[in-house]
Amino acid sequence: MDHARVAKDVLTYVGGADNINAAAHCATRLRLVINDMDKVDQKALDKDPDIKGTFIAGGMFQIIVGPGDVDIVFDQMVQTGGVKEVSKDEAKQEAAKSGNVVSRFIKVIADIFVPILPALIAGGLMMAINNVLTAGFFENADGTTYGLTDRYTWLGDYADLINLVSSAAFAFLPVLVGFSAAKRFGGNVYLGAAMGAAMVSTNLTSAYDIQTATEAGTIETWQLFGLSVDKIGYQAMVIPVLCVVWIMSAIEKWLHKRLSGTADFLLTPLITLLVTGFLTFVIVGPLTRELSDGITAGLQWLYNTAGPLGGLLFGLVYSPIVVTGLHQSFPAVELPLIDQMRTGGAGSFIFPIASMANVAQGAVALAVFFLTKDAKLKGLAGAGGASAVFGITEPAIFGVNLRLRWPFFIGLGAAGIGGALVSLLDIHSQALGAAGFVGFVSIVPDDIIRYVFVELVVFALAFGAAFAYGTTRGRASLAGDEAVDEAELEAEAMAEHAEAVEFSEDAADDLLVASPIQGHALPLSEVEDATFASGMLGPGMAVSPTEGPVVSPVDGEVIAAFPTGHAYGLRSVSGIELLVHVGMDTVQLDGEHFTPKVKVGDKVLRGMPLVEVDWSAVKAAGYKTVTPVVVSNAASFSGIEEKGSGTLLRGDELFVVATTSSEGSDTGGNDPEAEDDVAPSVSDDSETAQEKEGAVEVV
Numbered sequence: 001m002d003h004a005r006v007a008k009d010v011l012t013y014v015g016g017a018d019n020i021n022a023a024a025h026c027a028t029r030l031r032l033v034i035n036d037m038d039k040v041d042q043k044a045l046d047k048d049p050d051i052k053g054t055f056i057a058g059g060m061f062q063i064i065v066g067p068g069d070v071d072i073v074f075d076q077m078v079q080t081g082g083v084k085e086v087s088k089d090e091a092k093q094e095a096a097k098s099g100n101v102v103s104r105f106i107k108v109i110a111d112i113f114v115p116i117l118p119a120l121i122a123g124g125l126m127m128a129i130n131n132v133l134t135a136g137f138f139e140n141a142d143g144t145t146y147g148l149t150d151r152y153t154w155l156g157d158y159a160d161l162i163n164l165v166s167s168a169a170f171a172f173l174p175v176l177v178g179f180s181a182a183k184r185f186g187g188n189v190y191l192g193a194a195m196g197a198a199m200v201s202t203n204l205t206s207a208y209d210i211q212t213a214t215e216a217g218t219i220e221t222w223q224l225f226g227l228s229v230d231k232i233g234y235q236a237m238v239i240p241v242l243c244v245v246w247i248m249s250a251i252e253k254w255l256h257k258r259l260s261g262t263a264d265f266l267l268t269p270l271i272t273l274l275v276t277g278f279l280t281f282v283i284v285g286p287l288t289r290e291l292s293d294g295i296t297a298g299l300q301w302l303y304n305t306a307g308p309l310g311g312l313l314f315g316l317v318y319s320p321i322v323v324t325g326l327h328q329s330f331p332a333v334e335l336p337l338i339d340q341m342r343t344g345g346a347g348s349f350i351f352p353i354a355s356m357a358n359v360a361q362g363a364v365a366l367a368v369f370f371l372t373k374d375a376k377l378k379g380l381a382g383a384g385g386a387s388a389v390f391g392i393t394e395p396a397i398f399g400v401n402l403r404l405r406w407p408f409f410i411g412l413g414a415a416g417i418g419g420a421l422v423s424l425l426d427i428h429s430q431a432l433g434a435a436g437f438v439g440f441v442s443i444v445p446d447d448i449i450r451y452v453f454v455e456l457v458v459f460a461l462a463f464g465a466a467f468a469y470g471t472t473r474g475r476a477s478l479a480g481d482e483a484v485d486e487a488e489l490e491a492e493a494m495a496e497h498a499e500a501v502e503f504s505e506d507a508a509d510d511l512l513v514a515s516p517i518q519g520h521a522l523p524l525s526e527v528e529d530a531t532f533a534s535g536m537l538g539p540g541m542a543v544s545p546t547e548g549p550v551v552s553p554v555d556g557e558v559i560a561a562f563p564t565g566h567a568y569g570l571r572s573v574s575g576i577e578l579l580v581h582v583g584m585d586t587v588q589l590d591g592e593h594f595t596p597k598v599k600v601g602d603k604v605l606r607g608m609p610l611v612e613v614d615w616s617a618v619k620a621a622g623y624k625t626v627t628p629v630v631v632s633n634a635a636s637f638s639g640i641e642e643k644g645s646g647t648l649l650r651g652d653e654l655f656v657v658a659t660t661s662s663e664g665s666d667t668g669g670n671d672p673e674a675e676d677d678v679a680p681s682v683s684d685d686s687e688t689a690q691e692k693e694g695a696v697e698v699v
Helices: 003-013 042-047 070-081 088-097 101-134 155-171 173-185 189-199 207-216 239-258 261-306 308-324 331-343 350-371 375-389 394-404 406-424 437-442 445-470 475-479 486-496 505-509 615-620 672-676 689-698
Strands: 020-025 029-034 053-057 060-064 221-224 227-230 512-514 518-523 540-547 556-561 567-572 577-581 594-596 609-613 627-631 637-642 653-659
Touching: 003 042, 003 070, 020 070, 029 070, 042 053, 101 155, 101 173, 101 394, 155 173, 173 189, 173 239, 189 239, 189 261, 221 261, 227 261, 239 261, 261 308, 308 350, 308 394, 308 406, 350 375, 350 394, 350 406, 350 437, 350 445, 375 394, 394 406, 406 445, 437 445, 540 615, 540 637, 540 653
Parallel strands: none
Antiparallel strands: 020 029, 029 060, 053 060, 221 227, 512 653, 518 540, 540 627, 556 567, 567 577, 577 627, 594 609, 637 653
């Protein structure tokens, strides 16, 4: 590699040193914090023959150069290009600061909601089931509608129970958010949960009942500091609890620095909750509610005066309003609009536009489901997308769309078009309901066909645009969670570019076999399998694994890789042929819990991953995980010298293979009788592939 040329080209294609805020490198990659990604020519970098690939992760633009080269290229960039060098941790910190206020806010929201997604996804899907059971699909002779629970009364209790469990995560959302936000902001998570619980206390008027309570005049008040403070809850709201917990964490950390010992233990939580509680209900809550009322009044005025433009703008901002939780105030506007139908009013415009926004967010999440190969992201996208098109968008928005960013904004665009069409076609609802595909039961009967048509248009636009973007510019973000473990990223990068491996000149004389797993070293005689313990398959050692992937113990080539992922044959550059057998009898798992990273013919360096294993799942299935590493062409050598003992890390010495005596003794491997006493070589060309596989499967 011409390291100077690569360094120069990298600087050119990323927009110069001035466009790099901070730079670091790891074992294989340059890690750059970029000021303006629009200046980066990623395609040109991908075409460079000396660059193995590029991607964005953790807020950094990462360029795979390869082991042994990346540090030289990096030094060239620093010395001749004037790039600011920092450590990897400092680069991560800089990356966290990068972006505008909106993008940083979105990242904080995503960080807080990721841990609570299972509860939101389960609740959203159960709400969808409840909506189907209770929606008015059927019509009476007098024109009124009724649902499945009305036709089949025995379903009523099931629907009630489903509704109770499903609504819990949303009704008590401030408790979940308080816990997770405190962890993100560095506060005590239980204090955060306590403040969330206070905000949804049963002593407060529920946020869902504000309109009814206001009309009835039943909202109670506190008289605090000369102010009359309404006793109203914050069910399903996000922004108020985020502000509260941020304030709480700041107060708590300030007190921890100034108090110590018993005083800290007793007074810090007391003062923190006391001060935060007053601020919550006296300042944060009222201000948030005023903001909510202002937004709803402004949207109503905009829609009524600007026509399709108003519908467009309302569609654009509806999902961001859901993120804040302020959409809970919309029923206060919708119910009067619906009530006005008795005196000639048209109905509510909010419900159909909300439906378009929900369907758009669901559609882009489903596009991610079809695009991504990451199992975790696929699961979130599939469940969240299904929930969203039936009216519950929080799982899709917080779990997928906001985290990836571009699906969220594509969804906003499609929702804006849907809002404009709702206004243009004069679509209104006559009742509240599930704002999604099943929402047609709440629409004015004469508008239902137009409503369904617009929903299908919005779904097609959102899904098509997200799919197209995801296959081009958005593909890098579909690899999964940006917070991928550093070691896993390194391993994957090395495995994906195994074809670029070049061996050192010393590899031909290297007779060391390293530990392929992190775990505890064992003599082969202690393996609970007579075939291995007796040395029938060759001398070697075993490792009882604790965690992590199985990696190559030598520099060499993969000469056998079984589809089940449980066994690998390797030939080192120095001529050692090894059998790495992952666990005992694990062939019977038929590949379950194994994720192979190599294939026959791949060149591997010591430390490159061979297979990812879910060790706990293998154990749970009843299989031993101890992994023997044996020399299968032992006749060509004079034995092994055990090196490993106790706990080993991947790459630690396991054993060294001793060379055949130069005097031509009977250990030289030329005696036919001697060859009968050892296992056949995994690479023996006289064996068929079936025979090889059968031999290993017997083990």
